Amino acid sequence: MLDSLKVTVLAEDSVPYESPLLGQHGVSFWLEAERKGHVRRILVDVGQNPDALLYNINQLQIPLHQTDAIVITHCHYDHTKGLSAILKAIGKRDLPVIAHPSLFRLNFITDPFFRHVGVMQGDEADDLRKAGAELVPAADPLQLMPGLSTTGEVPRVTDFEEVGISLSTVTEDGRVEKDLMKDDLALTARVKGLGAVVVTGCSHAGIINILRHCLKKEERLEGVIGGLHLVEASEDRIEKTVSALGEFSPSLVAAGHCTGFRAQWALYGAFRERFATMGSGTVFCFYGQTEKGDKSE
């Protein structure tokens, strides 16, 4: 269990009112996970514009060189482009970069025209290694520290969720197949006395599938932070998602990036003060509680 968790949004599609920071289509989070007096710092995704990301990192005075690990939630360029440049800016050797083993596959749309939307040239496995990465291709949940794990591959169990975008891939023997985004993973942080905080990139696996997969039986959901990829979802899917999310009774639903206005509006209607948008620079803090309910810090 963590004693505290601080999530800073380093980049997002929007910026808060009067913010001096830059927005971009994509997300990046900075996690500070504290346990027994030690803070570990994890960079989750890097957006698609490293210059804009580094600008925000500077403005926010984030100690990037203290990054302990990087987690990449899935292959899409708006989460991975410029990762080599960010690794170089971090300047470490053998820095763990945790992602699904299929991260570097071809991943493309064909409407309005063929376009690869996965990991771009310059950020392929060898480039990342040269820039200081120790690649950790893990399909299973991976514990970064007690109280903080990736979800690994997420089983698809609901009947109303799908990837949210029509994507294809090409197999090693040249077969063209629908790409179901098996690489989509999230992070689960467990904060003492509060419950689980789930940080997700785009939720291509479906946010309800993600939550059902990563929450232990009877475990409390404290918060969800990230993109829910409901931007093109049917009203039916949005309604079912909001209702299923309500059953977890989270204290915070911070949904931005690819969530889309209609889903944000529906989530706001259901969760009111427990709903939040996010933008570059938004911070969410979770302080663990002792058994008596006192703050642990």
Ligand SMILES: [Fe+2]
């Ligand atoms: Fe995305």
Ligand SMILES: [Fe+2]
């Ligand atoms: Fe995505």
